[in-house]
Amino acid sequence: MIGKITTGKSFRGCMKYLHEGRLQENEELQKLEMEKKQAEVIYYNQCFGNKKELIRQFVEVAALNPKVSRPVFHISISLAHQDAHMLDRQDKADIAAALAQKFDFADKQYVVITHADTAHEHLHIVVNRIGYDGPTASDSNSYKRMAEFCREMERAYKLTQVLSPNRFLKPEQRLQQSQRIDQRKETLKNYLSHAIKQSSNVRQVKNYMEKQGYAVELGRGIAFTDQQQVRFKGSQVGYALMEIEKKLKQEQILKQQQIQQQKQQEELMRKQKQERKHSHGVSL
Structure with a gap:
């Protein structure tokens, strides 16, 4: 037993x-x-x-x-x-x-x-x-x-x-049992990765994870409990609170860079369009 x-x-x-x-x-x-x-x-x-x-x-x-x-x-x-x-x-x-x-x-x-x-x-x-x-x-x-x-x-x-x-x-059941926690960890990590990409702060990450069915404990650190009542600290899956905050800042910087690059690309395309239009007018 x-x-x-x-x-x-x-x-x-x-x-x-x-x-x-x-x-x-x-x-x-x-x-x-x-x-x-x-x-x-x-x-x-x-x-x-x-x-x-x-x-x-x-x-x-x-x-x-x-x-x-x-x-x-x-x-x-x-x-x-x-x-x-x-x-x-x-x-x-x-x-x-x-x-x-x-x-x-x-x-x-x-x-x-x-x-x-x-x-x-x-x-x-x-x-x-x-x-x-x-x-x-x-x-x-x-x-x-x-x-x-x-x-x-x-x-x-x-x-x-x-x-x-x-x-x-049985041996195969032992393997399945050992892999079960890993699968739960991988699922949690995948959800957290998506949450960070879609959020601008920790509170939004918490809200996203709660929508996925996790209970989130947020204080000095962070922990997640899934619907089977299995609890993981963020640090156990590589997402300690400080790491989440760091990744959020990195995502914000990346998004700003992407926006800036898009603006530069749009400005370049606008100038090229004007140059083609001007060139076409001169040739006439």
Whole structure:
């Protein structure tokens, strides 16, 4: 069993991805993506309803503590291939409840969602770190706590012990997984390159990236979170805030040079036209 926990800013983005999958080019492809995922909520804690109702409930409670900028826990738990079908719905709900105790969100809103779109069984848990009362669920030492929890569940349910996240994957799947982050980075870099070419300041870059579906954190530095809640600092993809500002200035200088060159070309063409006209008049 492998567990992964991330914190995020958007309940809407997280829930939309888990129910609808990756954003597709058109409505027909998006429908196929949703059918492939076969998302199903198997357990609700202090919340209930469809996707929109759940998002509204999460957001309303999170507003009780606006100081917390990343109120979303997104937890994914994957089983080894050989453990397929060893857990029923109740087992999965019980594992989620045990995890809630481990990470102190048993009294918070959370839902458990299963998918059937990959070669190995997995489930997702979306948690509101903010509660009606009590402290915010902590994300400190989450990697260590998650590893300990997985080992406990493997023993309790007699599952295959997995010491490495990639150990139970086939070689080609390991390669695909390693390339996935690179593809996300390349996509982000391509969007940023287009954004800089079309913008005159950092604020316009931010607006452009938000239109592409990224959440943008802008302060002393810059960071981008995609619709799958994967976060990159600008420096991780070669676009630190200072680098973006530098490229924007370079683009502005280049545009000014191009405008000047165009004006010079137009002036040259105008003079040549006048000279031809004058020459034609003299020959007459």
